[in-house]
Amino acid sequence: MRVESIPWTTQDQALLRFYRTAGRRLRAKISAVALSDFQAAYTDARLTEIQSIVDELAAKQKAWSRVELPRAYRAEQRLTAQLNAIEVPLFSAIDRRTVDMLIARTTTDVTEALQSITPSIGRTFIEAQQTMITAEQLKTQIAAGLVEGTAPRELSRNIREALRTGARQQLRGKVSVELAGQLQQTARGQYISIMCRDGKIRRYDLTRYCRLVTKTARSQAAGDAALQSARRAGLDLIRISVHIGACPLCIPFQGNMYSLNGDTPGFPLMPPEAQTPIHASCGHRMLPTTAEALEADGTLENVRAFSKSDRVVTDMKQYQAVLRGKSKGLPRVKTLDAARDAAKVRAREAATKRFRRLRKAA
Numbered sequence: 001m002r003v004e005s006i007p008w009t010t011q012d013q014a015l016l017r018f019y020r021t022a023g024r025r026l027r028a029k030i031s032a033v034a035l036s037d038f039q040a041a042y043t044d045a046r047l048t049e050i051q052s053i054v055d056e057l058a059a060k061q062k063a064w065s066r067v068e069l070p071r072a073y074r075a076e077q078r079l080t081a082q083l084n085a086i087e088v089p090l091f092s093a094i095d096r097r098t099v100d101m102l103i104a105r106t107t108t109d110v111t112e113a114l115q116s117i118t119p120s121i122g123r124t125f126i127e128a129q130q131t132m133i134t135a136e137q138l139k140t141q142i143a144a145g146l147v148e149g150t151a152p153r154e155l156s157r158n159i160r161e162a163l164r165t166g167a168r169q170q171l172r173g174k175v176s177v178e179l180a181g182q183l184q185q186t187a188r189g190q191y192i193s194i195m196c197r198d199g200k201i202r203r204y205d206l207t208r209y210c211r212l213v214t215k216t217a218r219s220q221a222a223g224d225a226a227l228q229s230a231r232r233a234g235l236d237l238i239r240i241s242v243h244i245g246a247c248p249l250c251i252p253f254q255g256n257m258y259s260l261n262g263d264t265p266g267f268p269l270m271p272p273e274a275q276t277p278i279h280a281s282c283g284h285r286m287l288p289t290t291a292e293a294l295e296a297d298g299t300l301e302n303v304r305a306f307s308k309s310d311r312v313v314t315d316m317k318q319y320q321a322v323l324r325g326k327s328k329g330l331p332r333v334k335t336l337d338a339a340r341d342a343a344k345v346r347a348r349e350a351a352t353k354r355f356r357r358l359r360k361a362a
């Protein structure tokens with residue numbers, strides 16, 4: 001049995017194109033601000049225009065959620081029915097409520113993330129303005145036309161350049177490291193700060209953010225549908241799908257079979273961490289089945305032994321070996337845990353260092 005991870009649909013692609021266009025329009029607005037030499041009135045007008053692009057984006061994403069999340073949910077109900085040769089359940093009031101909640105949650109998350117764009121660009125503008133005003137004042141005071149080899153006009157040109165192309169060289173030693181970083185991120189179109197699973201805050205550009213939201217929301221809809229269908233049809237076992245290139249967070253779970261209600265002896269209870277999506281952009285899905293079905297295809301004992309063990313699979317070929325009862329040579333979860341813990345410690349240390357540096361700068 002082979003089930004691919006959640007597919008990317010034409011509707012997702014249409015949304016992604018919309019995000020791309022919005023990204024281009026935003027960059028055009030940002031360059032226009034730079035050319036007006038950061039006069040406050042121009043900046044305010046530009047920020048209003050930027051906000052209207054953001055609002056359009058939020059509306060588009062909301063419309064996508066309303067249509068595509070119920071569709072993803074239905075698709076997973078059909079898949080569960082097909083895999084277990086049962087009838088596709090009707091879209092009941094419970095399903096409606098589940099999907100509505102997911103739409104609301106996605107909309108809240110997206111609105112919060114998108115509404116951070118304008119303030120983040122605005123802060124960059126203000127800091128650039130202030131840097132140039134300071135340079136101008138220094139020039140007047142010194143009346144020499146040059147401050148540390150940087151005339152205000154040259155500084156203005158460099159900042160404009162950085163906003164358009166992200167050039168680092170011209171900024172070195174002339175503006176603060178923070179401002180240089182902000183200008184570069186703005187030039188790269190990275191406006192959205194997101195706290196990632198490893199505790200790091202990363203700036204996403206619009207297309208990357210769009211991919212993250214659509215994929216995660218779609219797989220949440222699929223996960224909700226799978227669990228709901230399993231409960232309704234009395235399917236107690238849940239298999240976590242297997243795909244190549246799975247991340248270290250998912251590998252300990254993939255290919256395992258869990259008991260949803262503890263009704264199937266010998267299978268571990270489904271832990272909440274194993275519910276897909278396991279993390280943002282996770283491509284895994286939950287595939288409900290029964291002990292009878294596994295018995296019928298002769299894999300019950302092998303799958304049970306694997307699910308109770310600390311062995312893991314990293315691709316489909318290894319999983320086929322598990323199904324045939326040949327899981328002896330497979331790696332153990334412990335080795336993976338050790339690698340993951342080391343990565344976590346490193347990430348935490350780096351975050352602490354960054355925080356201390358920021359505090360020093362403030």
Ligand SMILES: [Zn+2]
Pocket residue numbers: 246247250278279282283284
């Ligand atoms: Zn995953």
